[in-house]
Amino acid sequence: MTKKLDVAKHLINKMFEFANLEVTFDDIVGREDDWYSQYTMTQEQHNKWKEYSIPYIKKHMKVPMKYAETSFAWFNLSYGLKVEQPKAHDIDNIN
Numbered sequence: 722m723t724k725k726l727d728v729a730k731h732l733i734n735k736m737f738e739f740a741n742l743e744v745t746f747d748d749i750v751g752r753e754d755d756w757y758s759q760y761t762m763t764q765e766q767h768n769k770w771k772e773y774s775i776p777y778i779k780k781h782m783k784v785p786m787k788y789a790e791t792s793f794a795w796f797n798l799s800y801g802l803k804v805e806q807p808k809a810h811d812i813d814n815i816n
Contacts, residue, residue, distance in 0.1 A: 728781050732774050733800060736762070739770040740802055762802045771797070 730746045737744045740762035749756045762770070771793060778796075779789035 724782065728778060729796070729800070731781075732777065732796060735773060735777075736770050736800075736802060739766045739773070741766070757800060758803060760802050761805045763805050767801070767804050 733746045733749070737760075740760065742760055744760065774796075775786070775789045775793050778784065778792050779786055782789070782792070784792070
């Protein structure tokens with residue numbers, strides 16, 4: 722495996738782990754459907770995954786922090802799970 726594929730596999734596995742889903746990279750590799758839209762994560766889970774992923778990319782790809790942040794943004798856009806939106810009644814109770 723190439724280094725980029727190793728990093729992608731690891732980040733996808735960690736994404737599922739942070740989202741408390743019993744799915745792995747091996748479960749979704751090769752699927753041509755919209756597997757990423759079948760699962761969701763909370764904003765808190767997404768934030769924790771992001772906090773984990775950026776330093777991981779920086780370290781394992783040996784790139785500057787700004788590049789790691791940009792790489793994560795593109796990775797998340799391509800493979801990241803949908804973030805659950807708060808329910809309407811949760812928003813109404815903010816004030």
